[in-house]
Amino acid sequence: MTTESSPLPEEPALPDEVWEQFLQDSERDIRASAPKEPSARARIVARRLREEQERAEQAARGSRRRWRPRSRAERRATAWRAPVTDAGEARARRRGLLRGLLGVVLVVAVLLVVLSPSHAWSLLTGKG
Known part of the structure; x- marks a missing residue:
């Protein structure tokens, strides 16, 4: 009966x-x-170049494209629009300022009524 107490370390197969x-x-x-x-930058640049090339191709095709009448919806969409002028812009700006001022006055009045209804009523009736 032979018993081996510990096996000998084997040599690795590969050095x-x-x-x-x-x-x-x-x-x-x-x-x-x-x-x-x-x-990401390279993908963005590649997409931009591809879009520019497509636009150039569309422009080249567009110059050879035959005329087609606009649809009724296209005509209606642009028919009512007036050209923008400096006077129109100034009017729109004044209208915006007026709306803002009226909004502030309305908020102050509502706060006055909510916080002190009796005082607000006396201001309205003129009886102090």
């Missing part, structure tokens, strides 16, 4: 130098064959 060379070669091949995704 360390061969194993290191395998790992380096594998990593190099993986890096070389891995797909490279473009950066």
Whole structure:
């Protein structure tokens, strides 16, 4: 009856130098064959260039395109619009200021009524 107390350490099948060379070669091949995704900036620039090219192509096609009548909806959409003038812009600005001022006065009046109804009533009737 023979008993072996501990087995002898076995020699590795591959020497360390061969194993290191395998790992380096594998990593190099993986890096070389891995797909490279473009950066966000590169994608944005590529999209912008593609859109500019499409616009240029549409413009070139548009110059050769035959005239077509506008639809009723297209005519209606632009028929009522008056051209914007400086006087119209000034009028719109004054109207906006007036609306803002009236809004402030309304808020103050509502606060006065909510916080002190009796005082607000005396101001309205003129009886103090």
